[in-house]
Amino acid sequence: MSPEGLSKPEYQVPQEMQNQVALTTLDRLYNWSRKNSVWPMMFGLACCAIEMIAAAASRYDLARFGMEVMRPSPRQSDVMLVSGTVTKKMIPQIVRLYNQMPEPKYVIAMGACASSGGPFKEGYNVVAGVDKFIPVDVYIPGCPPTPQALLHGLMTLQKKIESQSLKEVSWYQKGPGEPIPVPVLGPDLIDMRKAALIREKSQPVTEPEEAAVAVEEAAQNGELPAKEG
Amino acid sequence: MTEATLINPLDTLVDQFPSGWVKKDERPGYSGFIVEREHLLEFARTMRDDFGFDYLSMVTASDYLAEGKFDVVYYAYKTIGGPALIFKVQVPREDAVVPSLVALYPGADFQEREVWDLMGIRFEGHPDLRRILMWEGFEGHPLRKDWKEPFYEEDVKPYKSRWPEGKPVNADDRNPFNDNVQYPTGFDPERWVPEAETLLYSGLQRTTHNEEFKTDELIVNMGPQHPSTHGVFRMVVSLQGEKIVDLKPVMGYLHRNHEKIAERNTFLQNMPFTDRLDYTTSMSNNFAYALAVEKLMGLQVPERADYIRVLMAELTRIMNHFFATGFLLNDLGVYFTASLYAIEERELILDIFEEISGSRMMCNYFRFGGVVRDVSDEVLKKIHNLVYDRIPRKLDQFDAYLTNNEILRTRCEGVGVLTADQAIALSTAGPILRASGVPYDVRRADPYSIYDRLEFDVITGNHGDIYDRYLVRVAEIKESIKIVKQLLRDIPSGPILAGKPAYQVRVPAGESYGRVEGPKGEMGFYIVSNGKPNPERYHVRAPTFINLTSLAPMSRGEKVADVVVILGAIDIVLGEVDR
Amino acid sequence: MKNFGKRFGVMSSLGVTMGHFFNTYIVDLVKGKKRYRTTEGIEARRQSDTEGIFTIQYPEEQLPLPEEFRVLPFLVYDEGENGEKNLRCTACGICSKVCPPQCIWIYRATDPATGKPSPHPAEFHIDIDICMNCGFCAEYCPFDAIKMDHDFELSGYTRGESHVFGLDTLMKPVSYYESIRPANAAREAAARAEKAKPKA
Ligand code: SF4
Numbered sequence A: 001m002s003p004e005g006l007s008k009p010e011y012q013v014p015q016e017m018q019n020q021v022a023l024t025t026l027d028r029l030y031n032w033s034r035k036n037s038v039w040p041m042m043f044g045l046a047c048c049a050i051e052m053i054a055a056a057a058s059r060y061d062l063a064r065f066g067m068e069v070m071r072p073s074p075r076q077s078d079v080m081l082v083s084g085t086v087t088k089k090m091i092p093q094i095v096r097l098y099n100q101m102p103e104p105k106y107v108i109a110m111g112a113c114a115s116s117g118g119p120f121k122e123g124y125n126v127v128a129g130v131d132k133f134i135p136v137d138v139y140i141p142g143c144p145p146t147p148q149a150l151l152h153g154l155m156t157l158q159k160k161i162e163s164q165s166l167k168e169v170s171w172y173q174k175g176p177g178e179p180i181p182v183p184v185l186g187p188d189l190i191d192m193r194k195a196a197l198i199r200e201k202s203q204p205v206t207e208p209e210e211a212a213v214a215v216e217e218a219a220q221n222g223e224l225p226a227k228e229g
Numbered sequence B: 001m002t003e004a005t006l007i008n009p010l011d012t013l014v015d016q017f018p019s020g021w022v023k024k025d026e027r028p029g030y031s032g033f034i035v036e037r038e039h040l041l042e043f044a045r046t047m048r049d050d051f052g053f054d055y056l057s058m059v060t061a062s063d064y065l066a067e068g069k070f071d072v073v074y075y076a077y078k079t080i081g082g083p084a085l086i087f088k089v090q091v092p093r094e095d096a097v098v099p100s101l102v103a104l105y106p107g108a109d110f111q112e113r114e115v116w117d118l119m120g121i122r123f124e125g126h127p128d129l130r131r132i133l134m135w136e137g138f139e140g141h142p143l144r145k146d147w148k149e150p151f152y153e154e155d156v157k158p159y160k161s162r163w164p165e166g167k168p169v170n171a172d173d174r175n176p177f178n179d180n181v182q183y184p185t186g187f188d189p190e191r192w193v194p195e196a197e198t199l200l201y202s203g204l205q206r207t208t209h210n211e212e213f214k215t216d217e218l219i220v221n222m223g224p225q226h227p228s229t230h231g232v233f234r235m236v237v238s239l240q241g242e243k244i245v246d247l248k249p250v251m252g253y254l255h256r257n258h259e260k261i262a263e264r265n266t267f268l269q270n271m272p273f274t275d276r277l278d279y280t281t282s283m284s285n286n287f288a289y290a291l292a293v294e295k296l297m298g299l300q301v302p303e304r305a306d307y308i309r310v311l312m313a314e315l316t317r318i319m320n321h322f323f324a325t326g327f328l329l330n331d332l333g334v335y336f337t338a339s340l341y342a343i344e345e346r347e348l349i350l351d352i353f354e355e356i357s358g359s360r361m362m363c364n365y366f367r368f369g370g371v372v373r374d375v376s377d378e379v380l381k382k383i384h385n386l387v388y389d390r391i392p393r394k395l396d397q398f399d400a401y402l403t404n405n406e407i408l409r410t411r412c413e414g415v416g417v418l419t420a421d422q423a424i425a426l427s428t429a430g431p432i433l434r435a436s437g438v439p440y441d442v443r444r445a446d447p448y449s450i451y452d453r454l455e456f457d458v459i460t461g462n463h464g465d466i467y468d469r470y471l472v473r474v475a476e477i478k479e480s481i482k483i484v485k486q487l488l489r490d491i492p493s494g495p496i497l498a499g500k501p502a503y504q505v506r507v508p509a510g511e512s513y514g515r516v517e518g519p520k521g522e523m524g525f526y527i528v529s530n531g532k533p534n535p536e537r538y539h540v541r542a543p544t545f546i547n548l549t550s551l552a553p554m555s556r557g558e559k560v561a562d563v564v565v566i567l568g569a570i571d572i573v574l575g576e577v578d579r
Numbered sequence C: 001m002k003n004f005g006k007r008f009g010v011m012s013s014l015g016v017t018m019g020h021f022f023n024t025y026i027v028d029l030v031k032g033k034k035r036y037r038t039t040e041g042i043e044a045r046r047q048s049d050t051e052g053i054f055t056i057q058y059p060e061e062q063l064p065l066p067e068e069f070r071v072l073p074f075l076v077y078d079e080g081e082n083g084e085k086n087l088r089c090t091a092c093g094i095c096s097k098v099c100p101p102q103c104i105w106i107y108r109a110t111d112p113a114t115g116k117p118s119p120h121p122a123e124f125h126i127d128i129d130i131c132m133n134c135g136f137c138a139e140y141c142p143f144d145a146i147k148m149d150h151d152f153e154l155s156g157y158t159r160g161e162s163h164v165f166g167l168d169t170l171m172k173p174v175s176y177y178e179s180i181r182p183a184n185a186a187r188e189a190a191a192r193a194e195k196a197k198p199k200a
């Protein structure tokens, strides 16, 4: 078994038993199984998504990494591959999808656009990096990153998973994780965490009573009244 | 069809109408006619019904801030071929209202909504004038020249802050909110009630109630994150049982402000951005853009460059059609097999693109007056092997795999039908138009580059259903192979670029429209130059965006499961739909 | 056979997939072990007559990168005799002007003695999160000073500072350039020699 495999290198397994027995720690077992079945969410945004499809197809074959199971539902996926330009119109949905993913969840920002807006950064409908809203684990530069670069990014993610410890991971800590507030589409994109700043910078209007109601409505409705079909 | 459809009326057009209605556009570098706003409908109806300009290809507008007016620009063609009828309506900026042409040309629907959204020109009489790319409630109309985006730096590139004293600044840091946003003064986020898309939903509401089954109508959202939508596209369908009563596409989830950015860019800088329009066919996009600018510059392309260009465009078509047909099965619910086979062929063509241009998808290969790099004999040999051996062989396999497959046939035959008249009226283009039996192909109707020397057939279908679209695509691959074989036989040696490579090109003032028959339909660029290094107006006629106009008419009355296939057969790419 | 396909479409479809399935084994048996993890094997599998398994098993195998392949730009320096690094860049600013998303920042050095601008970059930054890998900078640089790299294995855990490349990350020796793009380097060297001749 390779050094990245299940067996801990410190423990010597006799030669004749190497393919049957592995001595390891729980951490390592846990991470080893997680890292070899990272299911991505079937989720393509722009040009980079085509390279992602190419990476899943026969020439590069994501299945070799246990990642071929693309899940259309966020509730069954482990990694969100943000493959393309994130626009303001789309970010509420992305945040909602992220909130729906069960822990442990990872995010890969594929391409310049997902990392920071890329060549379209100056555009008025472009979010300057998906990490403004959701935490990103691995960044893959390139425009578009070739499928091989994407595979390299996935291997980087595997390394990250490997280095996590059961004792520290956030999803076994006490208390539920906070969902990320879904941004609202107003005259421009409104990040609800920055509401105070936005009001202050655009000159405040008082009457706080009504305001509280509006916030609740906004949080409940998002901007989509009907559920996605 | 009257006799008048066959003659070219453009020379004597002004006299056909009462004086003052129509005049020639006599600005230097411009062409076409300027029509008085009041008589636009009358004019368009005459041109359509009496002179046979039945195909409204493009509607856009440009903002002449200095003169205080908007030009609304229309390009209409005859589907039997021939030059364009260009007509414009000029309206003052403070009274930006134009009569809508949707009643005459239903294909103008989305395009007029786009002009309203981005330019703020109202179309009177439009049945559903909502914003299309941005959301309702967005502040301002971004393509107006006096509208500035939050990360605005300077009017045009190159920005002065880059050199000689360039220190990297993150654009976020210059913004008071540390983000790509701006708000009107006095705005309070906590008092903002988000637009609930009531207009969209009320447009779908019907009062019908099925007495027999006691069913009500159900409104379902598909997308923007949905495995069937080929990206971030959303459809709102109202259902009666499983049957689609009405459907409204919602787009803009990938609106990347291509046109605004392009008007800041220099002419050359737009080339790599065009790659990212329809990112599966970057070579064709390059081609159309290069044609548009070359037309303005009056550049002649060397012979060899022309051959290389067409070669690349046809390889792109092969690649795209493989991809589209492969994913058609995917949309039918067969998992990945067909697309995996298709992607194999695509990879081999991408290898060629990578070798000559340096990138698999974002080729950025065309320059004004030629192409950037010569194609070596080795690469030609590779292409030769592909078109003489590999692709025909694999196409036969594809044929055996798909063409007579009962599942494919039952799901596709008679589904999503578009009659020829409908297809023309809805301004569809490419395989969709041809599958409906209209032999309209820009390569033949208005030959560009060296297509007039090449031998190939314009493929048409008979039924206008999904199956015919599939057959048309497969047959077009065969035609493209034929073209590539001719090109390989005849390709001359010689220079590949007119003049010296230059990073600043001088483009004389004027307007031009360059179009090619892209794999998905007529891909066109409308460009207005004012003699400066940056285009004054830059508009993309995106074929799939306009083809989507036909989605609702095609889907009405079909089952909800079929709408996925209908969409798949349109073969949309969101980068181009939303730009 | 033809009629069979017409009558039993699904059967013929399944036949195609079956054919693919068996073919992978047959080809493997015929071609043997050499097919995998050897340079010739990879090359053979990307030819137009390839059959059977099409997968390139990155990271163990890697597709050969064509010479023109481009990812990010880097700055070429000539190695001086005493190991000093002479950047070819003259801070002329053409690359930053031609760059479509405007992601190159150049701070031109000034001569400390005269206070006049001197032809060197004091700072040179490229924001690789904006760069669209278009290759314009390399194409239009008149001094062959900026070139496109082949290294695509760049993914990492952070962006921010680390994704704005400064001189230290951008500078790469000319020998590296010659190793990734031998034909281009040779052609440019010849052109430079040609240019230098009449003067000498
Ligand atoms: S990084 Fe480049 S290739 Fe990827 S989505 Fe953005 S523009 Fe497209």
Ligand code: SF4
Binding pocket: C088, C089, C090, C091, C092, C093, C094, C095, C096, C106, C140, C141, C142, C143, C144, C145, C146
């Ligand atoms: S174009 Fe070349 S020489 Fe001029 S600043 Fe850029 S890298 Fe330096």
Ligand code: SF4
Binding pocket: C072, C073, C095, C098, C099, C100, C101, C102, C103, C104, C126, C130, C131, C132, C133, C134, C135, C136, C137, C138
């Ligand atoms: S490759 Fe293109 S985008 Fe990147 S730095 Fe060079 S010119 Fe700019």
